[in-house]
Amino acid sequence: MATNITMENKTIARTLRLLSQLMELHSENPFKIKSVANAAFKIDKLPYAIAGKSLEELSVIDGLGKSISAKVWELLQKGSITELQDLLGNTPEGIVEMLGIKGIGPKKILTIWKELGIENIGELYYACNENRLIEAKGFGLKTQEEIKKVIEFQMAGHGKFLYAQAAPLVRKLHEDLSLWLGISEPAPLLSIAGAYRRGLEVVDELVFVAGLAQPEQVKAGISRFTPLQFDAQEEGFLIAMSPFGLKIRLYLAPADDFYRQLFIHTGNEAHVEAVLENAGQGPFKSEEAIYRQAGLDYITPELREALGEIEQAAAHQLPVLITDEDLRGSLHNHSTWSDGVHTIEEMALYCRDTLKLEYLGLCDHSRSAFYANGLNEQRVYAQHQEIDALNARLAPFRIFKGIESDILNDGSLDYSDDILKHFDFVVASVHSNLRMDEQKATARLIKAIENPYTTILGHPTGRLLLSRKGYPIDYTKVIDACAANGVVIEINANPLRLDLDWRWHRYALEKGVLLSVNPDAHRIEGFHDMQYGILVGRKGGLQAKQCLNAFSLTDIEQHFSNKKAGILNFAR
Numbered sequence: 001m002a003t004n005i006t007m008e009n010k011t012i013a014r015t016l017r018l019l020s021q022l023m024e025l026h027s028e029n030p031f032k033i034k035s036v037a038n039a040a041f042k043i044d045k046l047p048y049a050i051a052g053k054s055l056e057e058l059s060v061i062d063g064l065g066k067s068i069s070a071k072v073w074e075l076l077q078k079g080s081i082t083e084l085q086d087l088l089g090n091t092p093e094g095i096v097e098m099l100g101i102k103g104i105g106p107k108k109i110l111t112i113w114k115e116l117g118i119e120n121i122g123e124l125y126y127a128c129n130e131n132r133l134i135e136a137k138g139f140g141l142k143t144q145e146e147i148k149k150v151i152e153f154q155m156a157g158h159g160k161f162l163y164a165q166a167a168p169l170v171r172k173l174h175e176d177l178s179l180w181l182g183i184s185e186p187a188p189l190l191s192i193a194g195a196y197r198r199g200l201e202v203v204d205e206l207v208f209v210a211g212l213a214q215p216e217q218v219k220a221g222i223s224r225f226t227p228l229q230f231d232a233q234e235e236g237f238l239i240a241m242s243p244f245g246l247k248i249r250l251y252l253a254p255a256d257d258f259y260r261q262l263f264i265h266t267g268n269e270a271h272v273e274a275v276l277e278n279a280g281q282g283p284f285k286s287e288e289a290i291y292r293q294a295g296l297d298y299i300t301p302e303l304r305e306a307l308g309e310i311e312q313a314a315a316h317q318l319p320v321l322i323t324d325e326d327l328r329g330s331l332h333n334h335s336t337w338s339d340g341v342h343t344i345e346e347m348a349l350y351c352r353d354t355l356k357l358e359y360l361g362l363c364d365h366s367r368s369a370f371y372a373n374g375l376n377e378q379r380v381y382a383q384h385q386e387i388d389a390l391n392a393r394l395a396p397f398r399i400f401k402g403i404e405s406d407i408l409n410d411g412s413l414d415y416s417d418d419i420l421k422h423f424d425f426v427v428a429s430v431h432s433n434l435r436m437d438e439q440k441a442t443a444r445l446i447k448a449i450e451n452p453y454t455t456i457l458g459h460p461t462g463r464l465l466l467s468r469k470g471y472p473i474d475y476t477k478v479i480d481a482c483a484a485n486g487v488v489i490e491i492n493a494n495p496l497r498l499d500l501d502w503r504w505h506r507y508a509l510e511k512g513v514l515l516s517v518n519p520d521a522h523r524i525e526g527f528h529d530m531q532y533g534i535l536v537g538r539k540g541g542l543q544a545k546q547c548l549n550a551f552s553l554t555d556i557e558q559h560f561s562n563k564k565a566g567i568l569n570f571a572r
């Protein structure tokens with residue numbers, strides 16, 4: 001039989017290298033691992049192609065020997081190696097992908113997989129952000145930061161960025177551009193536009209619009225702007241690339257056309273078209289004037305998605321959207337009792353003294369989340385004693401006794417009713433067995449929603465933006481079940497999650513379901529993520545009265561006790 005004469009040495013070497021990594025990952029004989037790795041190295045350096053050689057010829061190549069030449073022969077004959085296929089079959093896909101990350105070898109990946117329960121790069125990135133790696137054997141802050149950087153670099157390779165990742169760049173560019181434009185123009189008009197201004201969770205470009213007395217002159221001198229190189233043009237835009245690979249588009253308009261251009265480059269196409277049809281060509285002194293001219297109430301950028309907002313604006317029925325200032329407390333947060341960085345007291349004091357909130361909902365992990373030091377029954381009681389003591393000291397501020405209960409495979413919660421009844425509220429979330437089909441995932445969630453102790457459904461799909469798809473769910477059925485059982489749906493405000501997706505907020509709110517902007521904070525800085533939850537909540541049309549953690553302390557106490565008594569709660 002003729003061997004595969006087209007397979008390059010590089011491919012053969014890469015395959016053997018993967019084999020050696022997987023052998024190491026599965027703790028096989030170190031001597032064998034070394035010889036396979038060594039053969040990979042040797043083949044890569046050979047000055048001639050080995051495809052087309054006979055088994056006998058292969059076996060005399062330096063570093064191959066009898067057993068490895070047999071593997072190479074199999075590879076050339078069949079295009080794969082049985083041993084490699086077996087190992088691949090026993091390794092989650094995401095773990096294999098991790099082997100391709102520079103700087104973490106199989107040993108570290110084994111710890112990540114077996115001790116931290118992490119199975120793909122998205123989860124690994126999330127864990128870095130939650131500081132979970134520094135606790136593990138063989139890791140430290142430095143390794144964690146390095147891994148985080150490599151993953152961010154990989155993510156950037158796709159040209160897409162989380163809103164939160166782009167935010168510092170937007171601020172910096174706005175500053176640099178307005179300074180630079182200010183040199184030749186007395187009062188330049190400048191604003192971010194595009195998807196970022198609409199508050200989309202992921203952006204693939206940043207659009208800036210400037211209004212200038214002499215746009216052509218400024219354009220001619222743009223090469224002197226040093227923070228970025230605007231070295232291309234596209235449909236009237238100046239184009240530059242940020243050092244991390246995010247595309248920047250700058251539009252220079254005559255000053256009297258600024259607001260019209262800002263408007264055009266902010267809303268999505270359908271929205272812009274529909275409004276301009278009635279507003280005419282201007283000139284306009286503000287965006288408000290454009291809407292007024294079109295016979296509409298002013299529509300805030302987050303809503304400019306052509307999802308019914310124009311009809312609402314015409315009927316003077318736009319929702320009064322929630323703002324950061326409306327929040328009165330923070331639910332779903334972790335402490336050192338499970339995988340958090342700060343103590344309950346530190347978390348509470350930060351909420352009370354720095355954020356001026358009235359309450360904190362503490363939701364450490366439940367017992368099945370072994371990798372996150374989840375609480376067994378004894379530790380639940382001990383934690384409740386600590387909370388009672390803190391509440392006595394911190395009143396009128398209140399810490400609610402919550403738990404983030406794993407939703408088990410069959411949809412049941414992680415404790416018996418005897419334990420569950422002691423919590424003030426329960427956030428129910430899926431953390432394990434994420435690979436389910438839609439029917440299974442939906443049934444699993446609905447069973448948890450129907451549990452009388454479930455107060456809030458946590459991160460409903462488990463997605464990690466740009467890195468892990470959520471499990472598929474039937475949104476309508478899940479939301480309907482929440483409505484029928486008075487269960488609140490979380491907007492997990494971590495910028496990687498933003499789950500429930502804002503595209504489903506309207507439907508939930510129409511059904512009378514309350515939403516809750518939960519930071520899922522694992523340290524005090526994490527509370528600030530609530531701003532991203534508010535942003536997508538605004539996109540979804542969320543009003544303060546429909547948001548659980550915008551309730552006053554008295555109202556939320558009432559809500560929790562109603563729920564425990566089986567009384568349904570609805571958005572007011």
Ligand SMILES: [Zn+2]
Nearest residue numbers: 404429458459
């Ligand atoms: Zn969770």
Ligand SMILES: [Zn+2]
Nearest residue numbers: 332334404520
């Ligand atoms: Zn959590």
